[in-house]
Amino acid sequence: MLKSPITRLGGKSRLRKNIIEIIPEHTCYVELFFGAGWVYFGKEPSKVEVINDIDKELINLFKMMKYHAPEIERMLEYEFSGRDIFEEYKNVTIENLTEINRAVRFLYLITQSFAGRGNNYGYGSTRQPSQQIFHKEVLSAIKERLRNTYVENLSFEKIIDKYDSENSFFFCDPPYFETAGYGFEFGEKEHLLLRDKLSKLNGKFLLTINDHEKVREWYKDFNIRELEVNYTVSKEQKARGKYKELIIYNY
Structure with missing residues (x-):
């Protein structure tokens, strides 16, 4: 299991074991928001792989x-x-x-x-x-x-359109809802667009995101698993501690 060469805020180093354990069978593996790539580097290679980030x-x-x-x-x-x-x-x-x-x-x-x-x-x-x-x-x-990986620099909706098939699996780790520090605009409009695109997939998806009542409402028709993650990377003591995160999937 490789480590990512970089560390990023919100990276999946603490969650990737939980995520990898429930990845379904697939031919094409796609990461819509690559970031540090902890899941990609941790899992076994798929036949076809795509990593994308804006x-x-x-x-x-x-x-x-x-x-x-x-x-x-x-x-x-x-x-x-x-x-x-x-x-x-x-x-x-x-x-x-x-x-x-x-x-x-x-x-x-x-x-x-x-x-x-x-x-x-x-x-x-x-x-x-x-x-x-x-x-x-x-x-x-x-x-x-x-x-053997395709490296893309497109919007998430274009990647979904290009690579969606019944044998595709999309791992989605978008910027968390109503949080700061990513450097790119990703608000409710973008989250709803992502939800709509994922709802119409031919393939399967797994989404990781912070626990928020709006997020739970948006994805109420899918499987939702709740996890608790301990975050320690912060200059302020009050920002450290355990936070709830959600794993949402359509299979």
């Missing part, structure tokens, strides 16, 4: 890891975690970078920042800096995992 820098990262992993490994070989390096990557003009340079920049900022947000340098007196991006074997394993 974040162009995230998708560029995985494209470059798929096609140019040796060069990314070379560029990171002598890199280390440093505040000055972090600030240089953060403030560089992206338009002046190659796709490979953009991938290295994005990977560095996400892994060396607080909570994987890419905004503030992550440090602490009780933990070591994130090391996974500096190990060749990690990047090589991820490259192999991506070898």
Whole structure:
């Protein structure tokens, strides 16, 4: 079971075992909102796999890891975690970078920042800096995992239209409802559009989302499983603790 090369707010590292255990039989596996890809990297490869995200820098990262992993490994070989390096990557003009340079920049900022947000340098007196991006074997394993995967950068509704079939399975981990920190607009309108598209699928889907009364109403006709997850990544003590999350599926 591979670890994701990046950490992101709302990532499924704590839930992926529960999710993987109930994935149904399928031919085509599709992730509509890839994020850190914890479920994709944790499960056994499917015959056909698709990963999609609207974040162009995230998708560029995985494209470059798929096609140019040796060069990314070379560029990171002598890199280390440093505040000055972090600030240089953060403030560089992206338009002046190659796709490979953009991938290295994005990977560095996400892994060396607080909570994987890419905004503030992550440090602490009780933990070591994130090391996974500096190990060749990690990047090589991820490259192999991506070898037979389609990497898309489209809206979720276009991906559903392109890949839906009776043998398709869609794992959906959208931005949580009425929460902040994602950097992309995804409000009630978008959530309802997603619900409507999933309701008309020929294939199967599994959706993970925060427990909210509106969400329960939207998906009342589907199977809903409630889980409790402990979140500790927050500067504020009051934001830490156990939260209820929902796993919703149509099979």
